[in-house]
Amino acid sequence: MSDDRILEFGSAKAGPGEKGTGFVKVGELSDGSPVNMPVIILNGKNPGPKLLIVALEDGDEYPGALGGLDACNNVLPDMLDKMNGSVLFLPAVMIDSFRGNPYGGGTRNSALDIDQGARPRSPGNPYGKYGQQLGYKVHQVEKEYDPDAIVKFHGCKQMYGIDVIWCWSAPPGSAHDNYWRSGITDPDKMIILGHSAEDRARRGLPPLPDRPLTMNLESNGGEGGIGNGFSGDSMRDSLLNVMRHLKMIPGEEIKSKNIRYVNYIGGVGPGGKMHSAGIQTTRGGFFTPLVDIMDPVKEGQTIGLVKNFFGEVVEEIKSPIDGFCKSYYCEAPHIGSGQWRVFALAKVIEVR
Ligand SMILES: [Zn+2]
Incomplete structure (x- = not known):
């Protein structure tokens, strides 16, 4: 079939109006068995933006993965007929960390890389350590998909805290700023954590590209914290609101007021x-x-x-x-x- 609206990644494939699931092979264990990373494709019936969602780049940061899975398995499949554009969801990038020890429970870094601490960051290295090779393979998937927007889900089981969007700040009213604001559905429970535009200039960083719009959602919550612990609800709600903002799914975007923009100052170096x-x-x-x-x-x-x-x-x-x-x-x-x-x-x- 030559329909360029058919999306195919690894063993996952979906035409317009369809959901596809499968795996992309990202490595091999010492016995030669494959390391397979799960993939979910939600291909809307109508053309529109391409949204890449990435979770568990750090293998023990569950809330975003859980929220994304809730959206992609329970909410969005019923909307495919009305959906514009597509979602490519990689729910567990660091799949072997997610597996954790043989009895369950994830670890932050890959056991294949435990001494080296390499994380699967773009653009990676096809000849590097396991985490770097993984980063390279994920980057190839991203390049092939060529997304208009990206949501990265991070989170932390080690911290109590407030949920955040981590970003470089952009001018008020700009596409990036509006995109980041769309991730906040409850300003009491979330903040935008960024570096100022001046900070960006001081570091000699170039202006933000128009696309892909990129958002890092962090859930720092634990039981007793303001955040949501192992519940992915706030991450799911953020994701769905982001999709309303991008006009991918029906419904009015929640436009939050009184969002706190903060500078992140940790400690003394x-x-x-x-x-x-x-x-x-x-x-x-x-x-x-x-x-x-x-x-x-x-x-x-x-x-x-x-x-x-x-x-x-x-x-x-x-x-x-x-x-x-x-x-x-x-x-x-x-x-x-x-x-x-x-x-x-x-x-x-x-x-x-
Ligand atoms: Zn993280």
Whole structure:
């Protein structure tokens, strides 16, 4: 068939108005058995935008994958007759991390790459480590599909926190800014976390390309946090609203007001300078946060404690900024020195 509206990736294939499922081979295990990555295609009956959705680039960040699967398996198949354009969903890019140990439960990085920490980032390397080869293969799929818009689902089981859209900020009213705003359906539970346009210029980065529009959705939520833990609901709702924004599915786009645009300021880096990653501690022991998610913090305020086995405080964690608590570590009650992002703090730069 020569219909260029038939989409085919690996063993998944779908013509207009159809859903297709299958796998793309992305590697081989030591016994020669294939590493297959699942693929879901939703091909709308009518032509329109091409939306690529990517989840589990980090193998233990479940909410986005779950939200995307809910949308692509339970909501969108009933809309294919009215859908404009297509969705290509890669729900578990780091498939072997998703498998985790033989008894289940995912790991962040691939066991095939565990010592090397390579992640499947574009454009990858066809001759690199496993994660780089995977990145290359995923990039080939992306190039072939040539999407108009991308949604990347990340999230974190290690943190309590507020859901975020991670982006480079773009001028208000621009295509990128409107696209990112469409990902927020509840401004109380989500923020846009970006670097300012000036920041972008200072780093010598080129202007954002018109397409593909790209959005990184992060769910930092855990039970007790503002986010959604293992529930993918807010990610699903964001995705469906993004599709309304792109006029791919019927329905009025939810246009949220009072969205908080924040700068992401984590902790103190080399030489005591402010650093854009999380706050790490230098001591090990039991960790107690002293602030809740979204609580304001003042520069110099003690926001957490590390205590040893004997109840003695070995480290007071201080905020380096005036801002608020975006997320904190929750995977275990104890941490070692240098534990990744014991706190992530942010500062609201604009509300609109
Ligand atoms: Zn991630």
